[in-house]
Amino acid sequence: xIYSRIVGTGSYLPKRVVTNDELAxxxxxxxxWIVSRTGxxxxxxxxxxxxxxxxxxxxxxRALEAAKLSAQDLNMIIVATTTPDKGLPNTACLLQERxxxxxxxxxxxxxxCAGFVYALSVADQYIRTGMVKTILVVGVDVLTAxxxxxxxNTCVLFGDGAGVVILQAxxxxxxxxxxxxxxxRQKDSLYIPSLLPGQRCEDELPYxxxxxxxxxxxxxxxxGQVVEEILAAxxxxxxxIDWLIPHQANLRIITATAEKLKLPMDKVVxxxxxxxxxxxxxVPLALDEAVRDGRIKRGQTLLLEAIGGGFVWGxxxxxx
Ligand code: UT7
Numbered sequence: 001x002i003y004s005r006i007v008g009t010g011s012y013l014p015k016r017v018v019t020n021d022e023l024a025x026x027x028x029x030x031x032x033w034i035v036s037r038t039g040x041x042x043x044x045x046x047x048x049x050x051x052x053x054x055x056x057x058x059x060x061x062r063a064l065e066a067a068k069l070s071a072q073d074l075n076m077i078i079v080a081t082t083t084p085d086k087g088l089p090n091t092a093c094l095l096q097e098r099x100x101x102x103x104x105x106x107x108x109x110x111x112x113c114a115g116f117v118y119a120l121s122v123a124d125q126y127i128r129t130g131m132v133k134t135i136l137v138v139g140v141d142v143l144t145a146x147x148x149x150x151x152x153n154t155c156v157l158f159g160d161g162a163g164v165v166i167l168q169a170x171x172x173x174x175x176x177x178x179x180x181x182x183x184x185r186q187k188d189s190l191y192i193p194s195l196l197p198g199q200r201c202e203d204e205l206p207y208x209x210x211x212x213x214x215x216x217x218x219x220x221x222x223x224g225q226v227v228e229e230i231l232a233a234x235x236x237x238x239x240x241i242d243w244l245i246p247h248q249a250n251l252r253i254i255t256a257t258a259e260k261l262k263l264p265m266d267k268v269v270x271x272x273x274x275x276x277x278x279x280x281x282x283v284p285l286a287l288d289e290a291v292r293d294g295r296i297k298r299g300q301t302l303l304l305e306a307i308g309g310g311f312v313w314g315x316x317x318x319x320x
Contacts, residue, residue: 003174004127004167008067011163011288012058014046027152039251043159043276051085053094055162056140063164071099076135077106080115080280083142113308115280121178141279148207159276163284180314189214190309224260226315247306248272248282
């Protein structure tokens with residue numbers, strides 16, 4: 001059997017940090033409200049140079065260094081992003097060019113906040129079938145660029161960043177299984193009307209629109225189900241999980257999923273307080289942080305999960 005093993009992780013956060021108090025100077029909100037409803041205390045906000053391909057590049061350099069590989073060793077690039085630098089070329093091609101390599105497949109997938117889990121799953125299929133040996137999997141978003149800074153319902157929730165893993169073929173797991181879901185009937189709960197100039201948004205502003213309560217309820221239910229599904233599919237109970245690495249949208253959603261798994265919070269990697277919701281970057285950013293600070297160790301079992309606008313959601317079980 002061929003499995004996909006994580007051989008390196010990396011991440012990048014924009015230099016500028018925006019605290020809740022800073023936001024409260026321009027919009028009717030408070031640190032107390034944001035912390036109590038979401039757990040968010042600060043977020044990183046990119047400047048004009050810190051695009052998705054730039055942040056993906058910086059995170060990729062760190063992952064390559066951790067894996068002791070060079071860019072020439074990569075056989076494929078998959079970028080999960082909803083905020084590409086351009087309409088064309090895709091962000092993966094721009095990242096390939098920044099890395100100074102050519103002639104390997106490079107493509108984006110648009111799966112909102114679940115993008116990284118989806119990208120991991122796609123990459124895993126290529127490696128398991130023996131088609132490709134080494135894949136750069138990137139989750140990156142610049143949601144602050146599509147945020148309405150007058151809308152207190154959404155602008156306090158998002159931040160920017162990139163997270164990367166390098167997957168490589170191995171004879172032991174690795175990725176044990178991935179489980180993906182989507183429900184397009186929920187298209188009106190969380191959406192961005194358009195990223196394309198010239199495309200009509202009807203009367204809507206081209207920013208993130210969100211029915212917060214609906215998203216919250218759906219997220220708690222869907223994530224609770226998918227973590228149960230992945231344990232059942234692998235004949236495991238929650239004691240097998242060393243670390244839950246959840247999508248970082250709201251501390252209350254994270255806590256609800258941990259409770260469903262009966263996992264104590266000291267087995268949950270939490271970055272939402274510092275990063276807010278970085279969409280496709282949130283899970284690999286959290287993973288990289290816990291790998292680098294030594295919490296996650298080789299041989300441990302990780303459960304990753306995420307949900308985003310669509311709705312789209314999924315989970316991955318990984319032996320690190
Ligand atoms: O990646 C997936 C994407 N997103 C998510 O997972 C987010 C899911 N949703 C949530 O995290 C929560 O629903 C929110 C954090 C967005 C909102 O929390 P909530 O407990 O559901 O609050 P709410 O929507 O019920 O709003 C309560 C009140 C409202 O005022 P009224 O109508 O009760 O007078 C809002 O206008 O809080 C008000 N409010 C705010 N007040 C201060 C909404 N945003 C703010 C704010 N500051 N930033």
